[in-house]
Amino acid sequence: xxxxxSTFDHANARKASIGRRFSRYFHRHPRLSILLxxxxxxxxxxxxxxxxLGALVLQSFFHYDSYSGHVLPQxxxxxxxxxxxxxxxxxxxxxxxxxVAVTLASALLxxxxxxxxxxxxxxxxxxxxxxxxxxxLWSSYIVRVYSWKLILAREGxxxxxxxxxxxxxxxxxxxxxxxxxxxxxSMSMLGMWMVFVYIWLPYMILPIHAALERVPxxxxxxxxxxxxxxxxxxWKVTLPLAxxxxxxxxxxxxxxxxxxxxxxxxxxxxSLFIGQAVxxxxxxAGNIPLxxxxxxxxxxxxxxxxxxARRLGAFDAL
Amino acid sequence: xxxxxxxxxxxxxxxxxxxxxxxxGISLEIYEGEFFTLLGPSGSGKxxxxxxxxxxxxxxxxxxxxxxxxxxxxxxxERDVHTVFQDYAxxxxxxxxxxxxYSLMIKKKPKPEIQKRVEEMLELVRLPGLAKRKPxxxxxxxRQRVALARSLIDQPKVLLLxxxxxxxxxxxxxxxxxxxxxxxxxxxxxxxxxxxxxxEALTMSDRLAVFNQxxxxxxGAPTEIYENPATVFAANFxxxxxxxxDGLAQALTGSSQSFxxxxxxxxLRQPDAKTSPSExxxxxxxxxxxxxxxxxxxxxALDLGGDLMAVEQNLGVFSPEMxxxxxxxxxxxxxxxxxxxxxAGG
Numbered sequence: 001x002x003x004x005x006s007t008f009d010h011a012n013a014r015k016a017s018i019g020r021r022f023s024r025y026f027h028r029h030p031r032l033s034i035l036l037x038x039x040x041x042x043x044x045x046x047x048x049x050x051x052x053l054g055a056l057v058l059q060s061f062f063h064y065d066s067y068s069g070h071v072l073p074q075x076x077x078x079x080x081x082x083x084x085x086x087x088x089x090x091x092x093x094x095x096x097x098x099x100v101a102v103t104l105a106s107a108l109l110x111x112x113x114x115x116x117x118x119x120x121x122x123x124x125x126x127x128x129x130x131x132x133x134x135x136x137l138w139s140s141y142i143v144r145v146y147s148w149k150l151i152l153a154r155e156g157x158x159x160x161x162x163x164x165x166x167x168x169x170x171x172x173x174x175x176x177x178x179x180x181x182x183x184x185x186s187m188s189m190l191g192m193w194m195v196f197v198y199i200w201l202p203y204m205i206l207p208i209h210a211a212l213e214r215v216p217x218x219x220x221x222x223x224x225x226x227x228x229x230x231x232x233x234x235w236k237v238t239l240p241l242a243x244x245x246x247x248x249x250x251x252x253x254x255x256x257x258x259x260x261x262x263x264x265x266x267x268x269x270x271s272l273f274i275g276q277a278v279x280x281x282x283x284x285a286g287n288i289p290l291x292x293x294x295x296x297x298x299x300x301x302x303x304x305x306x307x308x309a310r311r312l313g314a315f316d317a318l
Numbered sequence: 319x320x321x322x323x324x325x326x327x328x329x330x331x332x333x334x335x336x337x338x339x340x341x342x343g344i345s346l347e348i349y350e351g352e353f354f355t356l357l358g359p360s361g362s363g364k365x366x367x368x369x370x371x372x373x374x375x376x377x378x379x380x381x382x383x384x385x386x387x388x389x390x391x392x393x394x395x396e397r398d399v400h401t402v403f404q405d406y407a408x409x410x411x412x413x414x415x416x417x418x419x420y421s422l423m424i425k426k427k428p429k430p431e432i433q434k435r436v437e438e439m440l441e442l443v444r445l446p447g448l449a450k451r452k453p454x455x456x457x458x459x460x461r462q463r464v465a466l467a468r469s470l471i472d473q474p475k476v477l478l479l480x481x482x483x484x485x486x487x488x489x490x491x492x493x494x495x496x497x498x499x500x501x502x503x504x505x506x507x508x509x510x511x512x513x514x515x516x517x518e519a520l521t522m523s524d525r526l527a528v529f530n531q532x533x534x535x536x537x538g539a540p541t542e543i544y545e546n547p548a549t550v551f552a553a554n555f556x557x558x559x560x561x562x563x564d565g566l567a568q569a570l571t572g573s574s575q576s577f578x579x580x581x582x583x584x585x586l587r588q589p590d591a592k593t594s595p596s597e598x599x600x601x602x603x604x605x606x607x608x609x610x611x612x613x614x615x616x617x618x619a620l621d622l623g624g625d626l627m628a629v630e631q632n633l634g635v636f637s638p639e640m641x642x643x644x645x646x647x648x649x650x651x652x653x654x655x656x657x658x659x660x661x662a663g664g
Contacts, residue, residue, distance in 0.1 A: 221374055222407035224394040226421040226468065236424075240411045313411075 060292035069286050079293035088277070092297055095274040098189070099257040099301075102196040103204075103250045109197065110204040110249065111242075118212040133202050141199065145266050148195045152186035152267065159185070182269055192268040199263065200256050204249035211245020212238075240313075247306075247314045254305065258298035274298060323350040324386070325476050325508040326371055331380035333366050340366045341377070342532035348476075348510060350385075353502050355511045357519040358529025359555070367529075368478050368512050372401045385475060400469035401478040404485070406461045408453040414440070414464050415449030421472045439467035442501065459490050466501070476508045483518065495521055516556045520544065528552045544580075546658055553578045553660070558627065560584075561660075566624050570598055576660045583656040584628040586616060589647040599651045600626065604643050616643075618650050626650055 026033040063074040082088060117129045136144065151157050162171050175181040175188055182188030215238060223233040261275030272280075274294055282291035309315070326348040333341040341363040348354045356364035369375040370382055373394035381390050389397055400421070408417050416423070418439050419432040427435075440446050443463035453461055462482060469477055479498075483491045499522050502509045513519055519526050520540040528535040528543065528551070536548040547553035550561050559578040568574045586604075593599045605625070606617040611632070618626045628650060 216405070216407070218403050218405055218407040219409060221372075221394070222401070222403060222409075223420070225372055225374075225399075225401045226424060227395050227472070228420075228424045229395050232424055236420075237409060 056292050056295060059288055060296050062289040062292075064287050064289045066287075071286075071288055079289045082290060083293055083297065088294075091272050091274055091277050091294075094271060095258055095298075096301055098193065098196065098273070099254045101193055102200060102257045103253045105193070105197045106201050106204040106253045107208075107246055107250060109201060110208050111246070114205050114209040114212055114245075115238075117209060133205050136198075137202055142262060144199065145195060145263055148191075148198065149186050149266055152184065152191040152194070154184040154186070156184075156186070186267055187269055189268055192263060195263055195267050196257055196260075200253040203252035203256065204246075207248035207252070208242060208245040211242040211248075215241045243314045247309050251302065251306070255298060255302055258301065324348070325350045325352075325384065326510065327381075327383040327386075328367070329381040329383070331367070331370065331377045331382060333363070333370065333375065334378045339532050341370075343380075344532075344534055346527060346534060346537065348508060350508055351506055352524040353499065353509045353511065353522055355513060355519040355523035355526035356529055357513060357516060357526050357556070359514055361531075362529035363532040364512050364514075364529045365480060368401075368480055368510065371476065371510060372399055372478055373397050398475040399478060400472075400474040400476075401480065402462075402465050402469050402482045404481045406453075406465040408461055408464060408468075410453055412453075413449060414445070414451045414453060414456070417453065417464055418449070418467045418471055420468060425472070435471055436467075439471045442470070442504070443467045444497075458486055459494065462486065462494065466498075470501075470505060470507065473505070474507065476510060479509060479511045481513055482511075483513075491518075498522065520556070528555060530555070547578060548660075550576075550578070550660060553658075560626050562624075566620070566622055569622050570600060571657065577657045578660060579652055579656055579658075581615070581627040581629040582613075584626065584650050584652045586618070586628055586630060586648045587651055589649050591649050591651065593649075593651055596654055597651050598654055598657065599649050601647070601649050602626065604646050604648055607643055618648060620650075 026036075059071070060079055061075045061077065063072045063076045063078065064070075065072060083092065113129075113133075117126055121129055153159070159168070159171065162168055171185075174190065175184070177190075180188060180190045180193070182191070185191040185194075219237055219241070220233055223237045224230070228236060259275050261273065261279050264273035264276055274297060278291045278294045281287040281294065324347050326346070328344050328346040331341055331344045332339060340361075344363070344367065346367075356367055358364045366375060370377055371384075373389070373392055373396075377390060381388055383389065384397060384399065409420070412420070415433070415436045419436045422432045422435060436449055437446070440448060443466055445460060445463050445467070448456070448460070448464075453464065456464065465482070482498075483494050486494060495518060498509075511519075511522065523540055525537065525539050526543060527537045530551045536543055536552045538546075543552060543556050547556065547559065553559035553561065557580065559580055561576060561578050562570065563576040564574055567576055571577065589601060600618075600620050600622060602618040602620040604616055605619040608615045609632075613629050613631045616628045616630065618628060620626055
């Protein structure tokens with residue numbers, strides 16, 4: 001009995017010492033443990049993410065033979081020249097303008113809501129608000145887009161509601177406006193803009209909420225204490241400190257709008273957006289190089305946007 | 319005080335949070351140009367009082383006046399009062415210079431004037447040439463000075479300081495205490511200072527108010543409060559005191575009224591030492607001795623019952639043999655002038 005128990009203890013001690021030797025080794029070599037920690041994400045980001053991104057950019061410089069439909073690995077800038085053709089340029093401009101309009105509207109709607117939730121809402125109200133913001137994300141995006149098609153339709157609830165208020169004529173007049181109008185809300189740019197704002201709004205609210213949450217209350221008190229009225233405090237302290245959140249949110253709304261093809265395909269008229277054009281070129285036509293070049297456009301637009309945001313000091317508070 | 323202009327006046331001020339009274343009927347007068355301290359333990363209502371002067375909080379009942387003007391319901395930006403916050407509250411997205419010049423920028427003063435004033439203020443707090451830095455690049459003590467410069471730049475009528483030295487280490491804190499006091503004399507602005515540190519209050523204040531449970535126990539100059547505490551709370555919160563009550567008081571003074579004696583006023587002599595008629599004495603045995611470097615603290619168990627604390631300066635060379643003082647019989651002697659009768663019920 002005594003013998004067996006001592007053997008058992010011995011084995012146990014050896015086992016522990018191997019584990020201990022490992023942890024001591026990692027303790028002495030902190031870089032190795034960091035490498036181990038990051039190995040998997042680095043592999044994923046490096047190979048899969050940046051790899052495919054590199055492949056995409058590379059292919060945007062390949063030659064597409066429109067007769068044979070073959071892609072030839074000869075480096076050329078012709079795809080980017082083709083982007084400047086009137087039809088492609090209008091797609092790029094249309095998509096970018098929509099992204100700008102959606103981002104502005106989202107920021108204007110999200111900021112007061114996030115501000116209220118951070119500064120005034122407490123306990124249950126705050127939890128309910130938070131839930132209300134993320135709840136739509138639980139249901140399918142496509143289902144929500146299609147339900148909006150019904151809401152915005154000529155026979156839909158918005159038209160009906162405006163008719164009850166005797167404002168049908170107003171809607172008709174708005175729909176006659178060039179550029180944003182259409183046969184009905186569901187077939188207009190205005191309607192598409194509304195759906196985009198609805199779909200991407202949570203992605204704007206959450207980062208702004210997080211940014212405002214990080215602004216200490218004493219900073220606002222200090223500003224008022226030093227003679228600033230609430231409006232001045234907002235422009236000089238609150239907004240600059242929340243700006244990284246607004247920029248983060250706008251990166252989401254902006255890039256998501258630039259790349260989306262479901263909403264422009266469901267709501268609005270037949271004019272194309274970048275996402276739809278990419279889908280068309282790489283699908284039936286097999287023109288991967290042009291599709292790739294079109295995909296580079298949103299990335300370039302985002303890069304320009306981030307550089308401008310940085311210049312304006314949007315990240316100074318980080 | 320050399321003048322009697324009242325800078326801040328509290329008239330029967332109360333502040334209730336739900337059912338709890340944080341401030342429970344306070345009337346106070348703070349004079350122009352004085353360094354006035356609100357001293358008390360946490361939760362005694364001192365910070366709430368400060369926040370009510372600033373306008374961050376408002377009284378449930380009563381009135382607050384600044385230079386005779388009722389400011390009870392005014393927002394902070396309509397009061398000529400600035401605050402130095404405990405966590406400094408420097409704007410992280412602005413440079414030191416922009417922080418210091420903030421109130422002038424809000425008042426839309428011309429840029430060259432702001433720049434000139436900022437340099438002057440940084441000079442005053444001994445941080446010249448740091449205007450271009452960001453607050454995150456400064457040490458705690460430097461941030462403290464920036465916060466002070468920011469609050470003083472447009473010469474407020476009253477400066478409020480909310481435990482501003484709480485986050486600093488002991489040496490830096492003592493240095494800043496002297497510096498703050500000097501700056502206050504230099505600018506001549508009324509300082510209202512909140513602290514729970516009685517030593518800080520004694521060193522810096524012209525006058526102080528001792529807070530306890532939402533009330534003011536005593537207002538007076540540091541020496542007045544230390545030498546002549548009005549209540550048991552004041553006696554024990556500002557320094558330490560022997561509080562002698564009932565039977566023991568009767569045996570020592572012939573009256574049952576409670577009184578206090580400071581430990582440093584008590585001398586420990588030989589058991590048969592002679593005493594003069596102006597002195598009081600009590601015999602006992604040293605029960606405990608604590609060596610504290612500059613001085614030693616003794617607890618004497620009195621023959622009449624009860625303990626007495628005495629403090630003796632360590633004039634000789636301390637040796638382990640002195641530990642043997644425990645158990646020695648002594649006669650504790652103090653001058654009758656050091657006895658302070660407490661207010662009835664105190």
